[in-house]
Amino acid sequence: MDVLRVDDQLTDEERMVRDSVRALVAEKVAPYVADWFERGHFPARELGPELGKLGLLGMHLQGYGCAGLSAVAYGVACRELEAADSGLRSFVSVQGSLAMTGIHKYGSAEQKSEWLPRMAAGEALGCFGLTEPDRGSDPGDMRTHARRDGSDWILNGAKMWITNGSVADVAVVWARTDEGIRGFVVPAGTPGFTTSDIHQKLSLRASVTSELVFDDVRLPADAVLPGVTGLKGPLGCLSEARYGILWGAVGAGRACYEAAVDYAKTREQFGRPIGGFQLTQEKLAWMEVALGQAGLVALHVGRLKDAGEVIPQQVSFGKLANVRAALDVARQARTVLGANGITLEYPVIRHMNNLESVLTYEGTQEIHTLVLGQAITGIPAYR
Structure with a gap:
């Protein structure tokens, strides 16, 4: 039904990505997604490794176990994922384009080596903490803040509407500091870092959506993303x-x-x-x-x-x-x-x-x- 035959413009590699994602979706998602939506459920832990095996997590990034494919190949994958459900594409997008990209672009060599290979494999899940309860379209006015305490950082604040929040092994969190807005790598289980899921949604029900709360979360000096300051x-x-x-x-x-x-x-x-x-x-x-x-x-x-x-x-x-x-x-x-x-x-x-x-x-x-x-x-x- 593609009258313009847009896919004729794809390369062989891009078509291979299309067909591989379609096959995965047909087997692992399509038969179940309506039930997930009705129940407000998304099997992140089960699907993560399956998506990782196919190279879909951080697939546009280079190195660290990432596929390093073209932007168009990544786009085609997103198209086929969202044809199943927007929640599935959101899961892959937050993992690869937000959490992994934040570490890949701005992280230290140690942060990249620690997190990216496991995230590319779907063994570790990530989320991205930017939006706040009262700060959506104006993130520059964020209230989450971090202050230095010796060589450590003390993080306080809250983030809202965070995809993958409660299932993530690591959160890339943005906070105001005396130096400007900085990014922090915050592992799950860090004392003072808690999550709670948002329920009663009538949209993106097959997706985990959470609030992140930071109450005097102490982070070491090497938790900050060294490669960028500012919005x-x-x-x-x-x-x-x-x-x-x-x-x-x-x-x-x-x-x-x-x-x-x-x-x-x-x-x-x-x-x-x-x-x-x-x-x-x-x-x-x-x-x-x-x-x-x-x-x-x-x-x-x-x-x-x-x-x-x-x-x-x-x-x-x-x-x-x-x-x-x-x-x-x-x-x-x-x-x-x-x-x-x-x-x-x-x-x-x-x-x-x-x-x-x-x-x-x-x-x-x-x-x-x-x-x-x-x-x-x-x-x-x-x-």
Whole structure:
């Protein structure tokens, strides 16, 4: 159903990644994910090693057991993961593009050697502590802080809406210090570091979402990430994760579209399949157009990234446009399925609910709009 045949532009290696991830998802995730969503469960410990064996954790990073594949290959993997569920792509994205990238970009040689090989294998899980209970779109105003005490650091504060939080073996945590914003590697079990899961979610239910609390957490001098000071540290990681989202959204939208097409071919009303009626065909045609355009945007941004030419505004363009397109596709697909569209027998309502979260995390729709607005006018409008 890919009228533009976007995947014809992929290399053999990128197609191999696509097919390998599809096979893994078909065997290990697709038969179970609706149940996970209904129960509010995600088997992080079981899936981590499976994803690690396939080289999907930190797959765009070099060395330390990471696959070192292209940005487009990573994007294709995110697309296929999110076609199963946004929670699965979030798990891989937080592990590789946030936690592992933070250590890989800014960590010491010792931090990299200690954590990255195990994280690439899925033996150690990570999370990324930036968002706070009252500080989402303005992380520069964070309240979490760390002060020096001799050669140690004392960390206090809280982080909210943290994917993988309670299952992580290590948290990459950003805090205000007298020197500016710094990143810290905080192992699970450190005295004073506690987590609690967020329940009663109606979106991203097949995902672990937690609050992190730091109460006089004492960290050694070598816990700090030495390679960066300032907000550019966490934002550099976020740009990597946002890139994965602009691909992943295409997968979520595609899953909804495929469900709508299959349903339209078999569901009969007035003596024939509803796919034979003009209004239904119009819906399907616009879904095809939206996903074709989103796929081209993802591929173009990916090629720019592989060439070392991508800029944050282009990632914002892709995240803003593609998530919005996928959400529109999901909503249209739900109307094609009618009442059946609100059940977990079909993937549409699950993706639709998940995409409501994807729309606002890793930079809300409004923030990415303002990024583009500043690029267009040269005038920042954040404050």
